Amino acid sequence: MFREGPATTASPGKASLDTRYGLLGALLIAPTVLVFCAVIVYPLISAIYLGLFSIYTPTMEGEWVGMDNYRRLLASGEFWRSLLNNVIWTVGTLALQVIFGILVALMLHRNLVFRAFARSLVLFPYFLSTVVAVLVWRWLFNDLYGVLNHLLMWAGIVDMPVDWLGTMPNAMVSLILVGAWKYFPFVVIAVLARLQSIPDELYEAASIDGAGAWGRFVDVTLPQLRDVLIVVVLLRTIWDFKEFDLIYLLTGGGPIIGTQTLPLMVYKEAFALNQMGGASAVAVLMMLIMLLFMILYLSRARD
Amino acid sequence: MAGIRFDQVSKRFGGVTAVNALSMEIQAGEFVSILGPSGCGKTTLLRMLAGLERPSAGAISIGGAVVNELAPAERNVAMVFQTYALYPHMTVAGNIEYPLKKRRVPKTERAGRVREAARVLELEALLGRKPRELSGGQQQRVALGRALVRDPAAFLLDEPLSNLDAKLRTHMRAELIRLHRRIGRTMVYVTHDQLEAMTMSQRIAVLNEGALQQFASPQDIYARPRNDFVAGFIGTPSMNFLDGRLEGTGADRVFRSGDWSLPIGALRLADEHPDPDRRVRLGVRPEHVRLDAQGEPARVILVEPTGHETILVFDYSGNEIVARMDGEVSLEPDDSVRLSFRVAKLHLFAADDGRRLNLDDS
Numbered sequence: 001m002f003r004e005g006p007a008t009t010a011s012p013g014k015a016s017l018d019t020r021y022g023l024l025g026a027l028l029i030a031p032t033v034l035v036f037c038a039v040i041v042y043p044l045i046s047a048i049y050l051g052l053f054s055i056y057t058p059t060m061e062g063e064w065v066g067m068d069n070y071r072r073l074l075a076s077g078e079f080w081r082s083l084l085n086n087v088i089w090t091v092g093t094l095a096l097q098v099i100f101g102i103l104v105a106l107m108l109h110r111n112l113v114f115r116a117f118a119r120s121l122v123l124f125p126y127f128l129s130t131v132v133a134v135l136v137w138r139w140l141f142n143d144l145y146g147v148l149n150h151l152l153m154w155a156g157i158v159d160m161p162v163d164w165l166g167t168m169p170n171a172m173v174s175l176i177l178v179g180a181w182k183y184f185p186f187v188v189i190a191v192l193a194r195l196q197s198i199p200d201e202l203y204e205a206a207s208i209d210g211a212g213a214w215g216r217f218v219d220v221t222l223p224q225l226r227d228v229l230i231v232v233v234l235l236r237t238i239w240d241f242k243e244f245d246l247i248y249l250l251t252g253g254g255p256i257i258g259t260q261t262l263p264l265m266v267y268k269e270a271f272a273l274n275q276m277g278g279a280s281a282v283a284v285l286m287m288l289i290m291l292l293f294m295i296l297y298l299s300r301a302r303d
Numbered sequence: 304m305a306g307i308r309f310d311q312v313s314k315r316f317g318g319v320t321a322v323n324a325l326s327m328e329i330q331a332g333e334f335v336s337i338l339g340p341s342g343c344g345k346t347t348l349l350r351m352l353a354g355l356e357r358p359s360a361g362a363i364s365i366g367g368a369v370v371n372e373l374a375p376a377e378r379n380v381a382m383v384f385q386t387y388a389l390y391p392h393m394t395v396a397g398n399i400e401y402p403l404k405k406r407r408v409p410k411t412e413r414a415g416r417v418r419e420a421a422r423v424l425e426l427e428a429l430l431g432r433k434p435r436e437l438s439g440g441q442q443q444r445v446a447l448g449r450a451l452v453r454d455p456a457a458f459l460l461d462e463p464l465s466n467l468d469a470k471l472r473t474h475m476r477a478e479l480i481r482l483h484r485r486i487g488r489t490m491v492y493v494t495h496d497q498l499e500a501m502t503m504s505q506r507i508a509v510l511n512e513g514a515l516q517q518f519a520s521p522q523d524i525y526a527r528p529r530n531d532f533v534a535g536f537i538g539t540p541s542m543n544f545l546d547g548r549l550e551g552t553g554a555d556r557v558f559r560s561g562d563w564s565l566p567i568g569a570l571r572l573a574d575e576h577p578d579p580d581r582r583v584r585l586g587v588r589p590e591h592v593r594l595d596a597q598g599e600p601a602r603v604i605l606v607e608p609t610g611h612e613t614i615l616v617f618d619y620s621g622n623e624i625v626a627r628m629d630g631e632v633s634l635e636p637d638d639s640v641r642l643s644f645r646v647a648k649l650h651l652f653a654a655d656d657g658r659r660l661n662l663d664d665s
Binding site for chain 1: 374392405406
């Protein structure tokens with residue numbers, strides 16, 4: 001590739017080629033920039049701005065309070081409890097998604113006969129609407145007429161129905177399980193795609209070198225999966241951390257605030273307590289935490 | 304160090320026969336090439352030897368013991384892959400050390416053996432690098448090092464030089480010959496490149512369509528090809544073939560093709576040709592075609608000078624004949640010349656099954 005300097009023979013009165021290309025480029029990205037500003041930059045700035053006021057949601061009127069919202073939040077037990085819940089939920093559900101996802105991917109990678117069919121079946125939870133999925137799970141978990149309790153009692157594992165969603169730590173465990181069920185297909189697809197691109201020669205070389213099945217998994221498969229797993233974990237961390245609908249629909253953050261995560265707290269502050277300023281402050285704090293993962297992801301994506 | 308024996312070995316994939324009832328014996332310490340066109344079964348043969356494929360029939364022995372039921376790790380063979388198959392997340396030292404680690408060689412001994420292999424292959428300065436930081440030739444040497452460090456009974460090499468550029472290939476060829484001379488281990492080398500096979504091997508096994516065509520020294524294969532496939536496959540440019548029939552016997556024997564005939568009384572045949580039509584193929588190596596004022600008329604079609612020699616294509620009584628001549632020959636397309644063949648160097652093959660008819664001194 002070679003680059004030429006600005007043309008010196010351009011006809012007078014006409015802008016140089018570089019300038020005209022520059023203008024065309026600006027014109028082409030303008031729509032994207034405008035949309036980006038309208039849906040991302042404006043809400044972001046307004047959230048930061050609103051966080052400095054005490055605002056009554058229905059009227060959107062209020063007064064300047066400076067950092068008071070942040071001071072109140074950081075001093076309250078509820079914020080820290082929600083953050084802790086958020087971390088427990090994210091770590092728990094993500095760990096299960098990754099472990100289960102890798103196992104299923106390895107199984108699908110081996111089984112050639114049913115692979116196409118099984119792969120579409122595995123994707124089912126991921127494609128299902130969250131509302132539908134959660135309603136089904138609530139019915140399964142129900143302490144009065146739920147199938148799960150019925151089966152457990154029939155098998156003699158419990159002798160009283162278990163309250164899956166109304167007590168702690170059951171509610172958090174149920175939440176983590178449903179989250180893992182809903183999102184493990186994402187891990188399966190990413191890992192399976194990578195598995196299929198690992199050259200057979202590596203496995204053959206390893207078996208000639210004396211590695212057994214476990215040795216080949218540890219020394220060939222896992223190192224080859226490392227990069228894709230890092231990206232999957234970072235993406236899923238971001239997405240699980242901000243998960244709202246699944247938690248809201250399954251437990252609503254209850255019992256009391258037992259499963260309330262930060263996104264649910266934002267919602268509660270804004271629309272249950274009518275504190276738009278406080279809600280914005282929680283959202284800003286959440287954003288700062290997620291920014292950390294974002295930076296990690298971007299620095300990963302760059303190599 | 305161990306010899307290798309294939310006894311009636313076959314491999315079928317579904318309805319396709321990749322290797323067909325192949326028997327051959329490789330001596331301990333020998334450098335043998337398995338040579339053939341793409342899809343001739345040579346890689347399958349090597350993979351069966353390594354234990355990566357199971358033979359459908361027959362027995363494979365290494366060092367006198369049948370290894371059919373042994374896993375790759377139990378056969379004490381090392382393999383170098385065409386793509387090198389280095390472990391990308393391990394350093395050069397880690398790659399070379401891996402087979403020792405898996406065989407539970409004590410750590411102190413491992414370090415010494417890795418250093419020794421690295422010294423032999425001149426990899427000492429690269430031990431801390433990852434494979435992706437190495438050139439193709441260096442990766443090749445690491446793959447060799449991983450094989451060398453184990454001190455295996457036999458080395459199996461699957462087209463190890465085909466991913467290198469031409470200059471490096473020549474260099475690595477010489478390196479491999481030197482390595483074989485120094486360590487004296489049995490080496491089985493699969494290639495489709497006859498130059499590699501001819502220059503490196505003590506014996507060459509020529510394969511076609513899953514069947515062994517000839518297993519002999521490079522000189523033998525070139526001078527006394529056992530059939531027309533081997534004759535046509537070995538040698539660049541390829542041997543010229545003329546189809547015709549034999550007339551007469553003994554010193555009066557004549558090869559006739561259309562209205563053109565060639566007295567070949569000087570050529571000794573192993574026996575009288577059983578085909579009543581006496582149909583044969585006459586084989587002429589390009590270097591055995593010469594300009595001769597007493598010869599048959601021919602017309603130059605193409606001139607390809609390569610420097611020290613010139614490849615010429617002639618129209619010779621309606622046949623295209625390729626000749627290899629001195630680089631100083633000055634001929635132009637459409638020139639008329641006269642050609643003759645060195646009769647004592649001609650090859651005769653049966654037209655029906657392609658077997659060699661010449662009587663060879665041996």
